[in-house]
Amino acid sequence: MLAESAPDTPARGIGNGFDLIGDVHGCGDLLETLLEKMGYQRRDGVYTHDARRAIFLGDLIDRGSHIQKALEIVRTMVDAGTALVVMGNHEAHALKHCLGHGGRGFTMPRAGGRSERVMFETLQQFERLPTLWSSYLEWFLEMPLCLEFEHFRVAHACWDEALLRPFLAEHPDGRIDRRFLAAASIQGSPEHRVLDRTTRGTQLRLPRGEVIHSMDGSRRSVFRTHFWARSPQTYGDVVFQPDPLPDEFEDHPLSDAERDRLVHYERSQRPLFVGHYWCEGIPSLPTANVACLDYSAVRGGRLVAYRFDGEAALEAGRFCWVSAVE
Template identity: 80%
Template sequence: MLVEPAQKVSASQADQGFDLIGDVHGCGDLLECLLERMGYRRQDGVYTHDSRRAIFLGDLIDRGPHVQKALDIVRRMVDAGTALVVMGNHEAHALKQCLREGGRDFTLPRVGGRSERVMHETLKQFERAPGLWASYLEWFLEMPLCLEFEHFRVAHACWDEALLRPFLAERPDGRIDRRFLLAASEAGSPEHRVLDRTTRGTQLRLPNGQMIRSLDGARRGLFRTHFWARSPQTYGDVVFQPDPLPPEFEDRPLRDDERRRLVHYDSSQRPLFVGHYWCEGIPSLATPNIACLDYSAVRGGRLVAYRFDGESVLDAGQFCWVDA
């Protein structure tokens, strides 16, 4: 089992059940409701369960009304050993935006454009507490990019074995550092590929400069793709996001170079839990061994967990959620 040492795992805990929780995005009140629904109780300021631990799939920050509350709940749990957490693309984005030139320390960023829209709520809520924000940034840097257990795996957006196996051989705890973060700012670098793929997944660019208007109001020339189609033929075979493709592209054949950019997580591999993809409706399984737990809580959807007890074939009856 590959786990960051700061996220405590004892031998007696190894056989406990795990509750994997999707993107919180600053919905601190919803998180409290979900934990309490699953039987967690606050003791000495920490949510704990007699026989289970939580695993948070990243994207704790941005967009929601109670970012500080969400971070406080999760950090207390991680520090006490009642939870684990992996880095999401929003934590990675905050680290990049807030790391001073030279990589020595963190500061409130000067952001603009889409970054300003994305981080607006977080920065507003920490405006009068820059020191507290800096301490959370240091904590983000301690988050592993992924977790690998004997019976399951966890990543925010994608498990790309070809990229993660060499990364984990060099960094068995799954953590990055300032040097890695600085190197990841260069598009195409090995560090950028690992960080981007694990926290943002795979994407394809629409042809002819076509744009999508996404749910967050941004215009995008890329669409998110899933990673379990065995022999995808069209864009519609791999799109995985709530933003619909322009109808004329749904049946557009994938080019060979586009197929090569995709990732395949085979059905024979151990169960994998991800967030990131803004699913909608009643929680359901992507495949018998892949569960996406991001159900757009911050957009009026659901905050979703999967209660994992070691099963090799996932069961949709194990989802638990609270409506936003």
């Protein structure tokens, strides 16, 4: 299990402050602006802060127009010890698509399939750089699924204690390998459950074959759910996405089976930082110990950070952001 002292000790001169940064999705220019706004300076090609360290919440790739730039910024920071990063569902998707089932690194998705939509920008921007893309895939495999410190936790989408505690007992650094990746391709396997839950969270299926027309242009028969409602009764109590539910389902009662599939993160637990959920508007806190930092930067929203200094109760005034459209 990762702790504040080891194995990822801060680079010399960096203090105990952390700047947690939400889903970049290829917005490399916006990332530079945010880092500079928070006082990071580029020294010898690496963004560094004299007293703080960044933590990226995954989903560095796909959709944006400066994916290679975003990856270069984050990777150089991680390599230099001025940042940490966890795996997002888009990195996990790239690994399963390009390395899973014997993939050789650069594979074009099936025409018209979901992978083509999701990975189009990434593979197009790396089309003439297959060796570089392969090196990033290997780097994705080194990303931990989660980080746990004395005073806070980090995961891309969800912290499910029942799944992560056994995983961390076997993988103290939070990292997976090719064997784990292969096993995660089997629906319902322990590896699949850990990878899917941590990077994609929990979802519920709409009844009667209803679909949601998502903001990314796809049709979905499931909706994303959050994990802090104490006694949820309806779909509206747990939905966590900008795509609205069909009107008739906002007050649809949760069945016992659906409630059992949800995860609850107790308010007594240490602060948790996630991305993933396409929030909109001015950054806010759903609870005093949960912060979501994905504010749809690649869709014209905000690239958001939270400046954490060990506080037990999170504070809305610690958000920092830059807007994609000024």
